[in-house]
Amino acid sequence: MRLIFVMSCVQEAHLINIFVYGSLMTTGCAFHLIAQKVRSVQPGEVKGMLVHTGEYPVLLPSEEGVVSGQWLTLEAEALFVMDEWEHYIGPQHTDNAYERIWICDLHVPMEGWVYTARS
Secondary structure (H helix, E strand, O other), X not given: OOOOOOOOOOOOOOEEEEEEOOOOOOOOOOHHHOHHHEEEEEEEEEEXXXXXXXXXXXXXXXXXXXXXXXXXXXXXXXXXXXXXXXXXXXXXXXXXXXXXXXXXXXXXXXXXXXXXXXX
16 A cells, blocks of 8 residues: 655745834834734834934934834845835945844844944
């Protein structure tokens, strides 16, 4: 007797973390763009200062100050949507509205991407 096993493969989406502090927060005006890709949300704090540039706040990385926001864990493909929303083309690109850097939370073992002021 020969047994045949049929395996069902369910590929788990690649997940990323991103710290958000403005329009991409769950209460922000752009959250709807990524809502279906979000798997978890938790509060967080990172080092830095918020600088208001008129229409929107920008995180300025700094050893002084603390910025409160949310950590989103979401499917990696949502990063392309967020890059477009934040006018991020690529590392150090002259047309970027923001830079995207790696950052760590001050209190919990969480790290990931964040959009910051251009240097």
